[in-house]
Amino acid sequence: MEERKTGFQQIDYTLLFLLFVLMCISLLAIYSGSGQYFSNDPTYYVKRQVIWFVVGIVVMVGVMLIDYDLFKNFSIPLYGIGITLLLLVAYSPLGVFRNGSQRWLDLGPAEIQPSEFMKIFLIIALAHMLxxxxxxxxxxxLKSDLIIVGQVVAIGLPPFFLILRQPDLGTALVIASIMGTMLLMSGVAWRILLFLGLSVVAGITSLVWLHNHNFELFSKIIASHQLDRIYGWLDPYEHQGSFGYQLVNAMRGIGSGQLHGSGFMQGVQTQSDRIPEIHTDFIFTVIGEEFGFIGATILIVTYFLLFYRMIIIALTCNNLFGTYLVSGVIGLLVFQVFQNIAMTIGLMPITGLALPFISYGGSALLTNMLAMGIILNVNIRTRHYMFETEESSM
Known part of the structure; x- marks a missing residue:
């Protein structure tokens, strides 16, 4: 027997409230962290972020209105568009080179980062295939499991390597996280997943061996600036005058926040311009220094509740395609949150990953809002039954 609800009743308002909380935290942190860059207009980045939020909400609502089952019809074209855009970044004059990497497309009035949208296109393509x-x-x-793994790898590796070539290790790892999460949800045998995990460990071990015994070959695999970041992560205080500078100051800021923080707009590290790009990649430093352990905990708990609601939606969805879509978004967002926060406190190497819904930025924010639209879309079109059987959920 079906428990009938209207579309509005099916909307997960808890999820929307948590998203609203993240938006508020974002605007406060961006205002505090970016005011130093524009003394004549300290609200410059905040106003732009508000515009991106408004555009993102429109995109989210637009995605919600389309039956997600129709995404199957566009999975291949969208994937093709994403690969084409990545190729344009790498091999056409439209590719913009900045800060040691080529990640953007110059479209005249605006620049876009195709790798951000490729994340969503990949999720849809993998969900349809699975x-x-x-x-x-x-x-x-075992044979059918190996076929699944082979198809996931065949779809995921092209964008992985094109993004890695830019070079953008952080986003490439997000692609790998999406692939891993969706493989996990596909029901592939644990021994295959264990083998894949051990293969990754073996690859990292091989890189360490090459670094110590054949550095010339190692330098052809790992770019010099990526190696500098690893050195700065392993021993930041030894390299605090160069590639450990950003991490050392970030940790000092977060540590000085203690329990209650130094207060809004009162952070020494935050307000002294000692941390480059603090309103984007290192925005967690603003929260940790000015709002302390309490503020950082509120943010992390908000993320935890957000992911919990997503997991519930994935588990209660009685459509496999919807479950795969939600699991891909979970893999996308969880890894970015973990990596961004971990890199600011020295647990992971520094990458150019934004903190979802918090960091300033257009392409990344639009991608995350689009992902939230997919989550809400799946939720409002999931039919719940009072007496559900395995047959009724197929």
Missing amino acids: YRVTANRVTKD
């Missing part, structure tokens, strides 16, 4: 393969397989055996 839906077709897992929904139709009669028996679950």
